[in-house]
Structure formats: C-alpha cells, structure tokens
Amino acid sequence: xxxxxxxxxxxxxxAYARGYRLGDLRGSAAKGLAVxxxxxxxxEPLAMLGLRPGDAKILxxxxxxxxxxxLRTLVVASYLLNVDRVMVIAHTDCRMTGGADDELHEAxxxxxxxxxxxxxxxxVPDQQAAVRADVERIRSFGYLPGxxxxxxxxxxxxxxxxxV
Amino acid sequence: xxxxxxxxxxxxxxAYARGYRLGDLRGSAAKGLAVxxxxxxxxEPLAMLGLRPGDAKILxxxxxxxxxxxLRTLVVASYLLNVDRVMVIAHTDCRMTGGADDELHEAxxxxxxxxxxxxxxxxVPDQQAAVRADVERIRSFGYLPGxxxxxxxxxxxxxxxxxV
Numbered sequence: 001x002x003x004x005x006x007x008x009x010x011x012x013x014x015a016y017a018r019g020y021r022l023g024d025l026r027g028s029a030a031k032g033l034a035v036x037x038x039x040x041x042x043x044e045p046l047a048m049l050g051l052r053p054g055d056a057k058i059l060x061x062x063x064x065x066x067x068x069x070x071l072r073t074l075v076v077a078s079y080l081l082n083v084d085r086v087m088v089i090a091h092t093d094c095r096m097t098g099g100a101d102d103e104l105h106e107a108x109x110x111x112x113x114x115x116x117x118x119x120x121x122x123x124v125p126d127q128q129a130a131v132r133a134d135v136e137r138i139r140s141f142g143y144l145p146g147x148x149x150x151x152x153x154x155x156x157x158x159x160x161x162x163x164v
Numbered sequence: 165x166x167x168x169x170x171x172x173x174x175x176x177x178x179a180y181a182r183g184y185r186l187g188d189l190r191g192s193a194a195k196g197l198a199v200x201x202x203x204x205x206x207x208e209p210l211a212m213l214g215l216r217p218g219d220a221k222i223l224x225x226x227x228x229x230x231x232x233x234x235l236r237t238l239v240v241a242s243y244l245l246n247v248d249r250v251m252v253i254a255h256t257d258c259r260m261t262g263g264a265d266d267e268l269h270e271a272x273x274x275x276x277x278x279x280x281x282x283x284x285x286x287x288v289p290d291q292q293a294a295v296r297a298d299v300e301r302i303r304s305f306g307y308l309p310g311x312x313x314x315x316x317x318x319x320x321x322x323x324x325x326x327x328v
Contacts, residue, residue, distance in 0.1 A: 114306075
C-alpha cells in the first residue's frame with residue numbers, strides 16, 4: 001500500500017501515540033451511552049456532550065440514521081458493553097435531509113460523477129419525522145431491552161442540541 | 165419524550181454551546197479525508213490523526229467495516245464533500261474480530277439477553293484479512309473515482325496506527 005497519501009496523519013499519529021495513555025479505559029461505555037449521529041465534519045460527539053473517551057459508543061453514518069445494522073449493533077452494545085441509553089442526533093444543514101435522493105444524483109452528475117440513480121442514498125424529506133421514526137425503531141426492536149432513547153437535532157450554527 | 169435520562173449530557177451541551185463558534189467550518193472535508201472506524205469508546209478519530217473539526221468525515225460502526233451503506237456514502241462524500249482519500253481503521257481488543265457470531269450470541273444469552281441467533285453481527289475471524297478486503301471493496305466500487313485508500317489497525321494499548 002502506498003502510504004504517501006497518509007503521511008500527514010501518520011506523522012500526527014506518531015506524536016499522538018507518544019503522549020497516549022490508555023489508563024483504565026475499556027471497550028464498555030462508562031456512562032452507559034450510545035450516540036448515533038452523522039459523519040458531518042462539524043460534529044464533535046464527545047465534546048458536544050461533555051464526554052471523554054471511555055464514556056460512550058459512537059456510531060456515525062450519513063445523516064445519523066438508525067439502520068438495521070445499527071439496531072443489531074445496539075443489541076451487542078446493550079448486553080455486552082454497558083449501554084442503557086441511546087441518543088439519535090441529526091443536525092442542521094445536512095445534505096441527507098430536506099429533499100430527496102434525486103437532488104444528490106443530480107449534484108453528483110453536475111460535479112462530473114457517474115449516473116448514481118441505481119444507488120439509494122436515503123435522503124429524507126422531513127428530518128423531525130425521520131428522527132422520531134428512528135427513535136421508535138429502537139424502542140420497538142424486539143431484541144433490545146428497555147433502553148432509554150432520545151431524538152435530537154444539533155444546530156451546527158449554535159452548537160446546541162434540541163430534543164425532537 | 166422523557167429527558168431525565170439525558171439531563172447530564174444536555175447540561176454539558178448547554179455549556180458547550182455557550183463556548184461554541186462555528187467559524188468557517190463547512191460540511192466538506194477540509195483535508196480531503198474520510199475515516200471508517202469502530203464505535204469503540206477508546207478511539208478518538210480526530211485526535212489520533214492530528215485532525216480538527218472540519219477536516220474529515222467520520223464513519224463509525226461495529227468493527228469499522230465497509231458496508232454497502234458506507235460505499236454509497238463515500239460516493240456522496242467524494243463527489244460533493246471534498247473526500248479524495250479514505251482510511252479504514254480497525255483496532256485491537258475488538259469484539260467484532262478474532263472469532264465468530266456464535267460467541268456473541270452465547271455471551272448475550274449468558275448476560276441475560278434474548279436468543280439472537282437470527283441476527284448477523286458480522287464478527288470476522290481474521291482482522292487483517294477483513295481490513296484488506298474492505299480496502300479492496302472501496303477501490304473496486306464502480307461508482308467511486310480513484311480514491312486513495314489505506315487500511316490500518318489502531319492499537320488501543322499504544323495509541324499507534326499500523327498499516328495493514
């Protein structure tokens with residue numbers, strides 16, 4: 001593998017490792033929390049919740065959606081990794097909401113990309129409704145214990161979370 | 165929704181928002197990077213790579229695996245969000261590797277959970293092979309441009325990344 005493409009981040013990791021101390025951190029979530037949120041560059045999942053490494057499991061995808069895979073993962077997290085509450089956190093100014101897949105297909109084509117109309121990106125027209133539905137998916141998934149689940153929107157302009 | 169379960173993190177978010185300044189951060193990846201890694205509590209994706217908010221898109225799931233959903237997301241990220249390189253980062257001491265789903269099914273049952281044998285968790289026997297296959301999945305996905313892709317394992321004991 002050509003590592004030239006990653007020389008900057010690998011050099012930074014060398015510095016990180018020199019100052020790294022695992023301490024008593026484990027894979028389980030010390031604060032019982034799992035956070036499902038978006039891949040967006042502006043979101044700092046731990047910092048925005050006052051958390052530190054070791055406190056929470058962080059799941060991130062396009063839009064912060066609760067997929068089948070996330071439901072299965074929450075089963076593992078709840079029985080084996082100390083998770084008993086889940087935050088589903090969408091955010092403002094998200095390309096995965098407020099429209100439909102067609103807009104992404106068109107934007108990709110306009111950017112010189114391929115015809116992606118055979119791909120489903122999962123853009124949702126109504127973010128609040130999507131968050132409510134995602135919260136309900138977790139609450140009603142038969143394999144999960146009675147997790148406490150909340151839905152929120154993170155405002156990338158203000159840094160503030162608002163319950164949905 | 166009962167917010168009592170989230171009173172601690174919402175209070176922390178209030179403090180975070182008071183000190184928050186978005187500045188010129190945008191949804192695109194300033195350093196052209198997407199990182200696919202695990203939900204593990206010990207991983208700090210930005211810090212371990214010397215990055216800051218705004219630099220990279222962060223995708224996290226159980227094990228840091230390249231799923232179909234992640235391939236589709238990388239299409240959006242590469243054409244619309246400035247991503248031209250991808251790191252796939254597994255880690256040591258991960259429950260999603262070095263065995264098979266059966267061990268998780270048994271551990272969940274032993275923890276008082278339900279019979280989950282109808283669920284596929286995607287545990288892999290060989291982490292190095294899985295990372296190599298995931299890197300190859302990205303390289304060979306027809307809808308993606310020529311992204312630079314690298315596979316790595318993060319050592320939770322040392323904080324160090326090793327190329328696969």
